[in-house]
Amino acid sequence: xxxxxxxxxxxxxxxxxxxxxxxxxxxxxxxxxxxxxxxxxxxxxxxxxxxxxxxxxxxxxxxxxxxxxxxxxxxxxxxxxxxxxxxxxxxxxxxxxxxxxxxxxxxxxxxx
Numbered sequence: 118x119x120x121x122x123x124x125x126x127x128x129x130x131x132x133x134x135x136x137x138x139x140x141x142x143x144x145x146x147x148x149x150x151x152x153x154x155x156x157x158x159x160x161x162x163x164x165x166x167x168x169x170x171x172x173x174x175x176x177x178x179x180x181x182x183x184x185x186x187x188x189x190x191x192x193x194x195x196x197x198x199x200x201x202x203x204x205x206x207x208x209x210x211x212x213x214x215x216x217x218x219x220x221x222x223x224x225x226x227x228x229x
Contacts, residue, residue: 187194
């Protein structure tokens with residue numbers, strides 16, 4: 118496999134006529150980074166951040182408890198296993214009258 122000609126990727130080799138310098142004289146990339154980062158990193162953590170973090174982590178804890186309860190008990194906690202009052206599928210397909218079955222009392226297994 119043949120190699121192509123080497124590409125020049127060094128920024129200094131590319132001519133940039135009529136372009137002003139990006140940084141002021143005497144500045145380096147490190148000094149610019151330090152100046153920008155110091156505005157954020159030097160301030161102490163305020164009470165608002167601590168309170169906000171506490172509230173957010175409390176909500177995450179409630180979510181984890183709810184998901185754990187869902188995995189332990191099952192999807193019946195949403196009420197999808199409550200018997201319905203209505204017609205059975207066989208009675209509606211005949212075109213005749215609809216028979217109604219009474220609803221049974223639902224007792225969850227985790228409470229009683």
